Amino acid sequence: MNDSSPVFDHVIVGAGTAGCLLANRLSADPKCRVLLLEAGGPDNYHWIHIPVGYLYCIGNPRTDWLFFTEADPGLNGRQLRYPRGKVLGGCSSINGMIYMRGQARDYAQWAQITGDAGWAWEHCLPHFLRHEDHWRGAVAGAHGAGGEWRVEKQRLRWEILDAFAAAAREAGIPASDDFNRGDNEGVGYFEVNQRSGIRWNTSKAFLRPVRGRANLTVWTHAQARRLLMEGSRVTGVEVQRGTDAPVAVRAAREVVLCAGAIGTPQLLQLSGIGAGERLHALGITPRHELPGVGENLQDHLQIRAVFSVEGVKTLNTQANSLLGQAAIALEYLLKRSGPMSMAPSQLGAFTRSSPDQPHPNVQYHVQPLSLDAFGQPLHRFNAFTASVCNLNPTSRGHVRLRSPRPEDAPVILANYLSTPEDRQVAADSLRLTRRIAAMPALARYRPQEVKPGVQFQSDEELARLAGDIGTTIFHPVGTCRMGAEGDAGAVVNPRLQVRGLAGLRIADASVMPTITSGNTNSPTLMIAERAAQWLRAGG
Template sequence: MSAVEADFVIAGGGSAGCILAARLSEDPTASVILLEAGPPDRDMWIHVPMGYAKLFGSGRYDWRYETEPEPGLENRRIHWPRGKVLGGSGSVNGLVFLRGSPRDFDRWAQAGARGWGWDEVEPVFRALETWEGPPSEGRGTTGPVHVCAPKMSRAAAAFIDACANAGLPRNRDWNNGQPIDGAGPVQLNTRRGRRSSTAREYLKPAMGRPNLQVVTGAIATRILVENGRATGITAMTPGGERTYTARRQVVVSAGAIETPKLLMLSGIGDGAHLAEMGIETRLHAPGVGQNLQDHLIAKFILRTSPCGTINEIMRNPFRQAGMGLGYLLARGGPLAIGAGEANAFARVTPGAEEAEVQLLFINFAVLTYQEGLLPHPGIMFNFGQCRPDSRGRITLRSPDIADKPVIRANYLDHPNDVRVMIEAAKLSRRVIEQQPLAGLIEGEIRPGKDARDDDAYLRHIRATASTVFHPCGTVRMGSDDLAPLDPELRFKGIDGLTVADASAFPLIPSPNIQPAVMMLAERAAGFLRRR
C-alpha cells in the first residue's frame, strides 16, 4: 500500500467535488487530491445534451443502484441511476437548471441549518452562473456555469399555451428569485450547445495547477480516523490500494448514496447497525443514512400527429442526418436540448401557499429509456410532487465495499404524498385537454383515456412511477442531535471531516436539485478556506 499526502483529500469527483477541488486549489499554498471512482468525462455523448438519454439506456457511467421492493409501488424495485464518471451525475443528467423556491432554503434554516436561508444562498446562485437570457438583476453574468433557455419545439410551445388555458400563469424565468409558479420554457446548463458541467467549467481549467492531483478509477474504501480526527482516505486505484493522507481536511462528496455508505464502512453511523455488519464503531452517529428523500414521478405518454418530435426524426434517416449536421454546424436543434423543454409548477390543494407539483414536458416518447423510442410520433410529460413527506433510509448490505447498499425510498409512505400525486395527475389531465396541445394528441398510451378517477390515477402511479434521480438528505446538516453535520458541514464528533454534497440537504428542494448542489459546494469551499 503506497501513501500520498495533501492538505485536502476529496472523495468523490461529482458536481460538488469538482467545485471543491477547483476552489480549494486556487490557493497555491494548499495541495488538493480529488478521488473519483469513475473514468474521465471524455465520451462525446456526455457533452451532447441529448446524449443523456443514450447514457441512461447504456448504463456505461452508472453505479446501477436499485431500491429494495417498494411497498407503495407494488413492491417494484426502482432503478436509481447515479453518475460514475468525472462530474458525477452532473455529467449524465438531463441538465434542467432550477435553483428552487426561496422558501425551500428558508425552510432549511428553520429546520436547523442556520445561515442557509434564501438571503444567504441567493448571492451564491448568482455568482456561480452566467445567464445567457434577457438581463435580470436576479441573474449572474460572470459565473463558471452557463445557463440558457433553448429554442422550444412546436409541441413544447403548445404545452405552455395549454397550461395557460388551464389557468396557470406564464413564467419566463424560474431562477430570478421569485417563487416558482406557472408554466414556461426550461432552462438548461449548456454553453454553445454543450453540457456546462462542473467537471468542464470548474475542474478542467484547474487541472493544470501543480497543487491539484485528480485520480480517476479510485474507489474510496475507508475514512481513516485517529484520536477522533479524520486523517485520510484509503482507496482502490488502478495501481492497487493506496492511502491518501489529509494534513488539513478530509472532504466526502460522494453523493447521497455513496457518502453514507463510506461513512458506515468507516465505523461512523448507527452503532447497532454497524455491530450487525461486524464493523467496529468509531462514532455512534444514528442519523447517517436516515432522512432519505427523492422526487417521485409518473408520466402521461401520448401519441401525437407529426409535429417535430424526436421519435419522428429518429425514424427518418434524412432527418437524422439533418439533425446531426445542424448540431455540428451550429450546435443547435434537438441534440442541444436536455431532459425537457418546458416546465409547469402549480398548487393543487386548497390553501397551498406555493407550488406543490411539477410537470416537465419532453419532446419524445418512451416506455423506458432502456427500451428506446416508441415507433411513432409522441411526447410525454412527468408529473410529480415538489416536496414529498415520505422518508427513506440507506443501510449497508454487508461490510464488503463491492456490495451495493440497501436503499429503501419508502415512496408514497406518507398519505399526503398519495393525495398530492393524485392531484398532479388530475392537473395533467386538465392540461392535455386544452388547446392547442389537445389538437396534436392522437392517442393516450399511459395512463389511458379511461383513467379519470382517483383510484385509476393511483393504480397508474403505483404501477409505473419512478425516481426523478434526486436522492438527498442522508447525512443532513442541522442543530439537533440526530443531524450528523453542523451548518458549516463539519461532521459532529470527528475533527477534520467535512461532507459536501446532496446528502447534506436537510430538506429536498422543490425542483431539480443540481443547482442547489453547486451552491452548497461553493459555500463549503468558502468554509474550508476560511478555516
C-alpha cells in the same frame, strides 16, 4: 497511519458536481495542497458532451454506478434504475442539464431546521451568483455573469410544446421566462447548463481550467474504501487505485466528502460511522454513533402521462425514420441545435396540484416524445409526455450497507408514495394533467390519453397507477442531513461539519434536510461554494 503516506491539506472524495468546484476553490491558495479522488474515469467519452448522449451514459459502466433500488412497496413491488455519475463531473456529466435553484421557501425551511439564518434564500443567493455565467448577463439580485457555470436558453422549440404551454396558461398557470427568482410558479422553457449546444459539466467548468496548478492532484479510478481515524479525528482515506493494493492518504486539515447522497453515507458506514447496531450486525466495528447516516432519503418521483396527438410533428416520427435521423444529425453537426442538443425535458411548469395547496408543489417536465420506459424505443405514433413530480414529498427512505465490502452496491429504498399525502398529490397531479390536456389550445391536435388511461378515475386507482408508472427523476438527497445542535437525526451541523468528529465535512446533496423544489444539481453547487468559503477560512 504509515508515516510514508502522502499528505495533503484537504482530501476531497468525489470529483462530481461539488468536488470539482471545491477542488477549484481550495487550490486557489497555492499553499493549500489538495487531492481530488474520483472512482470513475476522465470525462473524455463523446456522449457525455453531446446533450442527447445522456441516453448512452445512463446504464453505461463507463459513466454510471449502475445502482438499482430495492423492490419498493409504494411502486407495487417494482425496482428502479438509479443512475449516479461515475466519471469526472459526476452527475453533471450524465444529468438532464436543467438549471434550477428551487424556491425561496426551501431555504427558509433549511434555516428553520438548522437554526441558522444563514441558510435562508437571501444568504444563499450570492453563492449561486458567484459561479454563474447567465446568457442574459448580470441581472441585479437575479443572475450573475462571468462565472464558471454557463446557463443558456435551449436551442430548439416544438409546436406541440408551445401548445402545451398555451393550454397550461388556459388552465391558470402563468407564463414564466425565469424559474430562478425564488418563486418558480409558471410555465416556460427550461434553461440549461450548455455552451453553444454542448453539455457544460462541472469538470469543464471548474476542474479543467486549474488542472495545471502544482498544488492540485487528481486521481481517477481511485475508490475511497474507508475513512482513517485517530480517536475522534478523521485523518485520511484508504484508497484503491485500479487493481493496485489500497493506499492511505492523509489530510492535515480536513477530509471533505462529495460522493453524493448514495456514496457519502455508504463510505461513512463502511468506516464505522452510523447506526452502531446495524454496523455491528455486518461485522463492522462501530467507531462513531450517528444514527442519521443513510436515513432521510428523499427523491422526486415523476408520474409520466402520455398523450397521442394528430397533425403535428413530434420526435417519435422524426427519429423513427432514417431520413429523419440523418436530418437530426446534420442539424447538430452544422448548427449545434435540434434534437441532439435537447435536454431530456424542454418545457417546464410549476403549479399547485390542487387549489388548497399553499404554494406550487408539483413540477412538470414536458417532452415532444413518448416511450414505454427509459431506454426503450420511441413509440411510432406522434405523442407528447407530461411528467409531473411532487416537489416536496413526505415519504422518506434510506441508504444502508448491503455488506462490509466497498465494491457491493448499497441497499437503496426510497419508500416512494408511502404516505397518504404523497398518494393524494399523485392522484391530484394526474387529474391536473388531464385538465391541461383538455384545454382549447391543444384541441386541434386531438390529444388522447395513452397512459395511464382514462378508465382510472378514483383517488385509489390513480395512486396505484402512480406506483405502476412512476419513476425517479434522479434527485436523491438528504441522507446525511444537517440540523441544529441537539438534533439527534442530524449528521452535520450548519457548517457541514460531521457531528462529534474533527477533520470531516460533507459538501454534497446528502446534507439537504429537505429536498429543493426542482432539479438538485445547482443547489449542490451552491452548497459546495459555501463549504469552500468555510474551509478556506478555517471554520
